[in-house]
Amino acid sequence: MAGVRYVGASRVYAKGAKPAVDLLDLDVKDGEFMVLVGPSGSGKTTALRMLAGLEPLDGGRIEIAGRDVSDVQPKDRDIAMVFQNYALYPSKTVAENMGFALKMQHVPKPERDRRVREAARILDLDEALLDRKPKALSGGQRQRVAMGRAIVREPKVFLMDEPLSNLDAKLRVQTRSQIAELQRRLGVTTVYVTHDQVEAMTMGHRVAVLSGGKLQQCASPRELYDNPVNQFVAGFIGSPAMNLLTAPLTEGGARLAGAMVPLAPAVRLAADRDRLSEIVLGIRPEQMHLVAAGGADTGGGVGPGGSGASGSSAGGDAGSAVLAGDVVLVEELGADALLHVRLADDGGSVVARAEGRRPPAPGQRVAFRVQSADVLAFNPATGARLAG
């Protein structure tokens, strides 16, 4: 039973300055893999260090397994941390590094050795490496030693501070899945900090998005992707990022690229209530389906079918709109291609995902169909999602 709770936790560095962590309320369940994600300066590392006891709290409290640990020394919190730069002791061997915490706890040597060997086995660390010093190891091996140091302690909570950021891209992908699988196997509550939303989406049971010290949204990756609660989360989660375009409101909906994007009644209601004259539309790259000149969808688009209307500003049917634009750049990724398109009528720039085999060429005029059900709407001033 080792959940973690942040209850109104705050940290302010200088009097009168903006809080680094602002009234954070977060509930991590026992055995859960919680990822704290956000851009630099969002407070995620500070929040992790507050949990570790390396930063004091200026407000609120933190609980581990139901116990208030706000004033408890780091070594007594029954946690283990993996640092971004591994923080291995250079003068000690790998085995001594991993066993150091146990030595401090006066665990007898045979037991220490057993646990170190066990951790090495779990992490696929060759026994021969146990007698080497960190400087004789590769980056990936050092990272595993850092994790081994944490595993050996059998703590209630694992804390990880961007442990993959010093690895090369390929190793990162490999290690990412290893860490996730390890956590599922050991079942230890884990709080993991990263700035990489791909790591967040693939590893976490739930993801907490932070910005400016405040929690934006905490939900499962799926929920964050499909139902972002504000513009920040919508633009942060998903790669390539969601297209966010400001569009003026008119009678029929929102005007974008010379077309009329229909809006759900609930969204209209919310926009009217907030007295908005324009809103921010959010459309994911894969939700922009390339259409042929005749208005029919190309490449397997699913929507209510082309209405047969031709011309660049054809409205499509009530549930969709067709947006036209010029291709500026094509990024070919193999299986798909990313089209950077400048929309007609000063609509702004968007990125759309298209089939990789024969993408349109730069300079070509294209049109996309978007379903109004896929379009999200946000308040331009506050960034809040308009109900829908």
Added chain:
Amino acid sequence: MTAVADAPATAPSTPAGPRRSRRAREMSSLAGWTVLGWVVGIAFFIPVLWMVITAFKPEASAETWPPKFTFSPTLAEFRVVFSGATPAWPFIEHSAIATVGSTIVVLVLALPAAYALSIRPVRGWRDSLFFFISTKMLPVVAAIGPLYVIALKTHLLDSIWLLIILYAAMNLPLAIWMIRSFMLEVPTEMLEAARLDGAGRIREITEVIMPVVSPGLVSTALICIIFAWNELFLALNLTVTNAATMPMFLISSVPQEGLYIAHLSAAATIASVPVIIVGWVAQRSLVRGLSMGAIK
């Protein structure tokens, strides 16, 4: 330096010229700097070389101008230094005790002090640091009067303990500054990891910090040894025979009535040997310690 002087005057002359003459210019400029480096190095070394060579000359032919480099070497002067009228052994012994003793005291005191001024700074650490350095701003000549009186009253005049205490006081500020700068190089993450692992203050110092700063400790100790070994002023004024050090022996080898160059050179060579040996043995640590943190 003609190579350097020539280089800028060389203009590209051949069609394939520009690249080749730039390379030639680079190489001749590199050669020029190399020559300059060697010239300066040798210029610094020549007096020492002269001293060592003169030590092996018989007294009669020692003082000649221009200096003779061909002669039949003899150990006569060295024999006089060790078993002549005033043998050098007691002086060497006193120097060794004062140097080693004061360096040990310095290291034992400077390590915790540097810790308290870097890793876990105490309140007012900046003032403490300035206080330590300010003690070096006082000319020792100004302090010798009061020091003499204190030594007299505490019956420490002409005592080796006095030298150990004073040399320790003399070297402590420098040692604290140096060790502090090495401790600042210890990565904060490592200290936090140790804190999380449950290392208390003592363990933190012995298990984590000391292994990392040990090259710095060696270079600090070496600097302290050099300063203590070569210190003359305090030894001259506060000791007579019981604690007289090597520098004083050298002074006494410069008698009023005429200059015994070979004898002096022999004594000076003997005086330099221990420090040179220590420096040679520790040179790798010294370079690493002095440049620690420069390349991260």
